[in-house]
Amino acid sequence: MDILKKARSMLEKYPLCDSCLGRQFALLGYGLSNAERGRAVKTTLFLTAHLRLKEGDEEALKVIRDLASNGFFEPARAFLEKIGQEVPPRPEECYLCCGMTVKVGELASKALEALKDYEFYNFLVGIELPPEIEEREDALRAEFGIEHAEALRNELSREIGKLISKALNVPVEYRKPDILILVRPSEGTVEVQPNPVFIAGRYRKLVRGIPQAKWICTRCGGRGCPRCNWTGKLYPTSISELVCEPVIEAFQGEDAAFHAAGREDIDARMLGPGRPFVVEVKRPRKRKVDLRALEEEINRRAKGMVSVSGLKYVDRDFIRRVKSEKAEKIYEVVVKFDRPVSDEELSRLEEAFSGITIRQRTPLRVLHRRPDKTRIRSVRELKVIKRLGPDVVRIRVRCDGGLYVKELVTGDEGRTRPSISELIRAGAQVLELDVVDVLMEGV
Ligand SMILES: [Zn+2]
Ligand SMILES: [Zn+2]
Incomplete structure (x- = not known):
């Protein structure tokens, strides 16, 4: 069955906007938006029907009526009016996207607003759709033997991504994006999920008596009690706190995790070149800071108890390398x-x-x-x-x-x-x- 016949039978049964009709043929042609594909198919159906009508085929009027209603095709409405035919009512919304594809501009604006406090050099748009919408799309493809379609979520992700990319001059990154923009088109909401920043270095512990990790008071579980002097912890500080706090501030993160290549006992020092570690900064607002200045700030605030050196940016895989016990x-x-x-x-x-x-x-x-x-x-x-x-x-x-x-x-x-x-x-x-x-x- 050819494209026009398939399009004709889909429009006979379901209201489909330009994008949703065009998306069923998304893998055909190149350099076209799905809306352009859909519009071209509807236009061709309209011209063909008009020709048949001229040749006396009254059946063709039915095609034009379907275009005027299920096709949301304004020229077909104008035509029916012109030849004195009844104009059918407009359907409420597109059967597949329920109007989402025309909202990409609005969703992109919301995303830009949510992104304005974050520093990032690439991004990815994730789309969350209600399952029934995706099931409906699958069922339609099966019903009409559609083989060259694209999924609605792909189209929405790409189109919103294009708009953000153009507005901020920042590329889309599929593998390791700095930031994930989670869009729920059916709810009209946008959520920003910045990926962690990872900083590696080595620490030296110059005094005894400091644990590596924050040691929560075992009696009160961190709420504060007489045993821990209402601090919630058994030691006033730890290497993790001394290193992470200035890092969180510099990157304006919400939290951080400290990953190290093993640990020394509380009463042991860590000397020489130090012990490798990675700080994972969670939900950072900044992604690039002056690491030399950060190093100095950590060392200044740690007052000779701990010092760090060689801070550098790494990716998540580095944690596994550092944590392997083999060293x-x-x-x-x-x-x-x-x-x-x-x-x-x-x-x-x-x-x-x-x-x-x-x-x-x-x-x-x-x-x-x-x-x-x-x-x-x-x-x-x-x-x-x-x-x-x-x-x-x-x-x-x-x-x-x-x-x-x-x-x-x-x-x-x-x-x-x-x-x-x-x-x-x-x-x-x-x-x-x-x-x-x-x-x-x-x-
Ligand atoms: Zn649609
Ligand atoms: Zn306590």
């Missing part, structure tokens, strides 16, 4: 034995623990919040870097990520094997622990 870590540990140790014993320790596999059950101190399992990790290198007393030494350990270093020293009642305590055959405890590097390339 090797280098620690410096001050170990105290329960008896003096000889230089010979220390050389044996270095030798035995350079390139060794450790079987470690979940440490007793974290067993209340972690499942009990055995992990296999390697110590790549162990060096005694300074003797601080007959029974106290500073050692440097390079090991796999995920190894608990305190337990590597103490043995954790036999749950970590072998351990430094086991090898020296003396009780050993950790006086100080610092992370001095997280070996991660390009981060």
Whole structure:
């Protein structure tokens, strides 16, 4: 069946605006809007019917009447009036779009208004339609064997996108748009959903006693109680808060998430080049800020407790890279034995623990919040870097990520094997622990 015959039978049965009729043939021709397609088809039907009428085919009058009513086609109405025929009433609205396609200008204006507080360099228009509208469109295509159509949501998304793009001179981006403009044409509403901005860097923790994440008070659950001095948290601050607050302010975001390459204990420092992290700024109004100035501001406000460096823009995939536990870590540990140790014993320790596999059950101190399992990790290198007393030494350990270093020293009642305590055959405890590097390339 050809285009005109299909169009004719659709208009015989359903009221269809220019866009909705043209959209049924959207994949035919090029450089035309669907409204132009629909208008051209209706015009051709009109001319053909007029010719048939002239040749005495009274049936053709029915085509012109359908164009005047279901086709919303004004020339057909004028024609009927001119030849003294009854003009049929106009239908209430288009069967497929219920008038939505003529509202794209209005919807685009609403979107522009909602966008005015946001900085963005590309965008995507998402369309939410009531399911019955999409079902109706599918049913119509099946009924008339339509094979070259486009979906209503595509047309609306593209046409609204074109108008926004033209007004702001900003392109549409399908894969990773800065901002999603969610339009509900049937309700006439527009909602703006800015995607997060991701900032990576490394942090150093220069003092002990600060947790990485905000630690909500376990007694009151954050509401405030005497135990937490009505702050709702167990520590006055955290690395996450010290870093995220200035970032949220700079990007005028609503919230932020802090993702880091593992974490050090509260009583351990993080020195050397620092630990990689990513801040995910949620619903930011700004997307480009001076990161050097932001870095200085974070460091100024953290007052020597924490410092960050190397801030850069990254995308979401970077979080997975940073969070992978695989990165090797280098620690410096001050170990105290329960008896003096000889230089010979220390050389044996270095030798035995350079390139060794450790079987470690979940440490007793974290067993209340972690499942009990055995992990296999390697110590790549162990060096005694300074003797601080007959029974106290500073050692440097390079090991796999995920190894608990305190337990590597103490043995954790036999749950970590072998351990430094086991090898020296003396009780050993950790006086100080610092992370001095997280070996991660390009981060
Ligand atoms: Zn329509
Ligand atoms: Zn509390």
